[in-house]
Amino acid sequence: MNDGALAACIETRLKPGGRDVLAARVLHAAREAGLQTPDGLQIRQGWSLRIAGGGPRAELLAQRLLADPVLHDWRVLEGGASPAEPGLRRLEIVRRAGVMDPAAQSVVRAAAALGLEVRDVRSWAAWLAPESTPDELLLTLGRELLANDVIEELRLDPPACVPPAPELPGSGFSLGTVPLREADEAQLQAISSDGCLALDAAEMRAIAEHFRQLGRDPTDIELETLAQTWSEHCKHKTLTGLVDYEGELHDNLLKSTIARATHELEREFCRSVFVDNAGVIDFDDEHLLTIKVETHNHPSALEPYGGAGTGMGGVLRDTLGTGLGARPVASTDVFCFGPHDLPADQVPKGSLHPRRVMQGVVSGVRDYGNRMGIPTVGGAVCFDERYTANPLVYCGSIGILPRDKLEKEVRPGDLILVCGGATGRDGIHGATFSSLELHDESETVSSGAVQIGNAIEEKRLMDAQLAARDRGLYRGITDCGAGGLSSAVGEMGEHTGAEVELDRVPLKYHGLTYTEVWISEAQERMVLSVPPEHEAEILALFASEDVPATIIGRFTDSGRLVAHWDGTQVMDLSMAFMHDGLPRQTRRATRRQRQLSDPRELSPDEVGPTLLALLAAPNVASKAWIIRQYDHEVQGGSVIKPLVGVTRSGPSDGAVVAPVLGSARAFSVGHGINPKLGDVDPYRMTLHAIDEALRNAVAVGGDPDRTAILDNFSWGNCDKPDNLGDLVESCLACYDGAMAYRTPFVSGKDSLNNDYRVGGESRSIPPTLLITALSMLDDVCQAASMDLKAPGNLLLLVGETGPELGGSHLAGQLDATGLEVPPVDLELAPRIMRAVHAALAAGLVRACHDLSEGGLAVAAAEMAFAGGIGARIDAAAIPVRGAPDLGRRLFAESASRFLLEVEPEQLGALRQQLADVPHALVGQTRDDDQLELLDGSQLVARVALSALHLAHACTHDLDGEYTTS
Known part of the structure; x- marks a missing residue:
């Protein structure tokens, strides 16, 4: 021009x-x-x-x-x-x-x-x-x-219209070094803090000592590379370190609990676990399934739309970077927010209001997934004031991978190809930023860590990459995520070596330094190892799809990571020191002291109002305002949708997707998350999360014996011993739960610095664990939904109800915590899952709903208004453990329970399938528009379905569909 x-x-x-x-x-x-x-x-x-x-x-x-x-x-x-x-x-x-x-x-x-x-x-x-x-x-x-x-x-009121984008000034080249060798302890800590490196004193000392042995100081890019590689985000230092918990030493919690269960189970359907960008399991004779769930918490707190959108974009690239590249077929999203009606004066300084965070996060996930053409099929939302300054954003992706595309490698001599979006200053220090706690100046100090995504760019990248995969044009691949090129190239070349010409990297604009180019987390980028003989063909293929692709170096056999900028060497690091030089430290963990209270008994005349209040509780109420913004029909594979029933108002337990059109083989996905239980007992909270994820997957047809699970920990600062103690308890429960259900962990992620500092006070989020379950269905016709289907059918409750209310919604409604979280019977629970699955597979069940928040009464209400069918439930008929009172029988959140609808003529066959587990006939469906709750012969509540639906629908009605402004 x-x-x-x-x-x-x-x-x-x-x-x-x-x-x-x-x-x-x-x-x-x-x-x-x-x-x-x-x-x-x-x-x-x-x-x-x-x-x-x-x-x-x-x-x-x-x-x-x-x-x-x-x-x-x-x-x-x-x-x-x-x-x-x-x-x-x-x-x-x-x-x-x-x-x-x-x-x-x-x-x-x-x-x-x-x-x-x-x-x-x-x-x-x-x-x-x-x-x-x-x-x-x-x-x-x-x-x-x-x-x-x-x-x-x-x-x-500007005097002139907005000028065109300014030309950013060039930075000029000047090789920077960091004086570490002679720095004292205070100076080392200042270098880490001022540079947003998130390295502690021991780590800085280890780096300084390494360079003393080399006889030189590190360059700025070398120090930044080590900071990215050693970050909590990338290295999982807490879970892989040493923890002294009440005098007992735990060496590598990840290896000794979560990974240990997977390796001891040796399930035959696991194909790749803990080594790639996602877990990989069997699907059918031609395909594998991949699954990954990521967190993108800190960026979403600063810029909700961009943070959540790039969270979704990042996990989709994890799918594209698994094996030689899986095709995304379904997405999930789970969010934790502060209350969206929180008074403005209660929002901490420097934080966005939860309502704005929620709207931005939902929009970001919506726009990225919808524009990529990938269905968002399931998720969950939790609300708690402690998430106000630290929202949690979990983005999940399930992909399908040809069986012959699982193995990948990097060989010396392969070319390093970066493809997709250009590189800019967005996302600088994203990996280290996520390893720090937020504070009231994060908005200013760490604003560069926020990335903005472009879903259309990633869609083009995906199409071009999968075409290159099918032609066999590359040998290895990974996504360019946390840490940018430093992480992608550093990980791919760990066992070989790599040499990079940073001045070849395509830029969005002038002015970036060599270090910024190297650690930028600009989105929509993948890194491939390409055999030299395929260079021309792969570059031509990407050009034909209008996707930028550039050779920026080659993998070597040197065992070193070397980078140049315009002919000058700026980095020469040992791969061994990068990946294995991190010092291991022992952290101290203690058991948390808790102040607990026992809720009073509920009177019969309180049952109806309590049911309406629980249906309207933020964590129970309908999330339709969010769900209806997502496209869950694209690709044509979704079978059980997020909302079901005659008016699409029923909250589905899980999702069912048949990803290969023309095939009856399908998968179900379910989630388990309940941080309120963790306030009382993090060990039992974890077992409940596993149990709930499995219930959700099984309730829609999944096979519990062919189910894999994922863990995603979001925790407060684990330098606090009681936070770390909660994490130890949760990890121990992960092992016990996985072994009992025989469900291997195949992937996971942790985010362990979710604190917010205002002045001298640091506030932690509640201990939060998301469990995701991926389960197989041989025949999609076995899928079930939760809405009642017809009057005159019978209702069976499977599982036992106990008196415990710890962490329950009823306890919260009565201004108490509860003294004890309901136990999970690890011998009985797997048998219940198998029995319910067998009944569903035999076609004996018309509707199936798991019992979770709000217990039996809430589950029955949701089934009734979803189907537009009345129902009667007798609380005196349910199977019990102990002597729960009326309120507990109706609203307790005991584990491993399902409510089933069955036609009268199928009752005998169903009871035969359930003979080995506790179950009882507790009610029937009716040809009216009422839900009746009884205690034996006493009617304790009669509520219209319309009132139940309205209570459930209004809480999160942000667009005013059911309420007026």
Whole structure:
């Protein structure tokens, strides 16, 4: 493009009379958040750019690409012109320099397809309000709802339109070294803290000693590489270290509990565990299944949309990087937020309001998954005030992999190819940032750790990569995630060596230093090892799919990681020291002292109101507002959806997907998570999480004897001995549970620094463990849903109900904790799972629902309103352990229980299948619209299905479908 290119702003707006949905949504959100709103609000979408050919070409770009002539008016302003409109004030939201702008990238690409030459594109939005609107009202609206200061800036009534993207200045080359050899303890700690390295004193001393032996100080890029490699995020130092727990030494909790169970079980369906980017298990004669769940917590706290979106993008790349590349066929998401109705004055300084975090996180996962064309099929949401400053975002991916594409390798002489997105400053220090606790200045200090993703870029990358896989054009692959190229190349070359020319890496813009290029976590990138004879073919293939691909070096046999910048060597590290030089430390763990309280008994006249209150409890209430934003039909394989029943209002226990079209083979996926139990007993919480994940997978048809599980720990700072003690208890329970159910762990992840520091006070999240279960179905026709199917059927309860209420929703409703979490009978529970599965496989069950939060009464209510079928339940008829009172029989959350609907003529056959486990006939379905709860002959509650549904639907009704603002 010649220097005479026109700097222009192109702005679109709805034609007069058009419904401004975005403005209406913002006004609704503002009112819900208690913010003052202007009398009216309008939005303008804008693009600033430089375009060859001047004004006529800019008009053509607006007409052909940026505006819909039916819906929009547009205007083109030359650079420097005022955008003001009579009678209106203007608040512009503009991305900061260097922040990823996917819309701008799309404009450049689409303009080229039209034969238009544009560059320096920036997308932005302008919100217009009446000229009488005060400054503070507009700025508050901008700060609280419209913009995030981490990635965007506000321009109030600007004198000139937004300029095109600025050309960032070049950094110039200067090789930096870090004076470690002569540094004392305080200086070493200052170097780590100032550089966001997340290395402790012992680790810094080990690095300093290593370089003393080499007779030199490390370069800046060498120190950064070690920090990424040794981060808690990448190295799992706590779980693989030494822990002294109440005088007993545990050496490598990961190996001695979670991995130990898998290796002792030696299940025949496990194909790859703990060695690749995801776990791999058998599926059918031609295919394997991969599964991985990742956390993206800290970035989502700072920039919820970008953090959650790149969390989903990252776990999808884990799938693409497993074996020689699996194709993603399903996604899952589990979130933990603060209450979205939390008063604003209770939000810690430096944190976003939970409502805004939730809306941003959901939007980020939605946009990434939907645009990639991958169904989001299941998940869960938990609410607790302790997640306000530390939200948790778990993103899961299930992929399908040809059996002959599992094995991969890297050989000396292979070329190092980076493909996908270009590299920018986004995500700098992401791996080390996630290894630190958040604080009230994280928004400013660590803003560079936030990544912004581009799902369309990753979709192109996926298609090109899988085509290259099928042609056999590469030998090894991994994703470019935490730590960027430093992690990807460092891991792939661990047993060989690698030499990298960093100045060859494609950049989004000028000005990056060699270290920034190396550790950037810019998204949508994969690293491949390519045999030299395939170089031309693979580059041509990626070019044909419009996916950038560049050879940046080669793998060697030196055992060293070497990098150059424009001919100058900037790094020369021993692979052995990088991967094995981390000093092991002994951490102290203690048993937590707990203050527990026993809830009172519930009177019969409280049963109905309590049921409605529990249905409306945040952790029980419908998550339809989230679910309905996701595409769970794309690819055509989803069988049991997240919402089921006649009005799609019933919360499905799990999901069932048949990924190979034309085949009856399917899988189910379920989740178990209940942090409230961990406040009382983290060991039993863990067993409940395993039991719940299995119940959810089995309830929709999965086979418990062909089930694999995953662990995802999110914990408070484990430098606190009681937090670490809770983690030890949870790991021990992982081993016991996996062995009892014979369910191997095949993958996992931990996030162990979820604290938030305000001043001198540090607050931890509750101990939170997510268990994901992946189970097989031979025949998709065996899948079952939870909604009642017909009046006149019988209801059977499988499993025993005990008196314990520890961590239960009923205890919370009665302002107590409960004294004891219900035990999980590890001999009985697996038998119950197998018996229920056998009954489902035999076609004896019309509906199946597991009992979890809220117990029997909540499960019966959900089944009834989901199916639009009335029901009667007799609490006196249920199988019990001990002597639970009425409230406990109806609302206790005892483990390993299912409520089954059966046709009368199938009752005998069903009871025969269940003969070896506790079960009882507890009720029947009815041809009315009521749920009746009895205690023997006494009717204790009669509630209309419409009231049950409304209570369940309203709590998270953020769009006002059931309530008005």
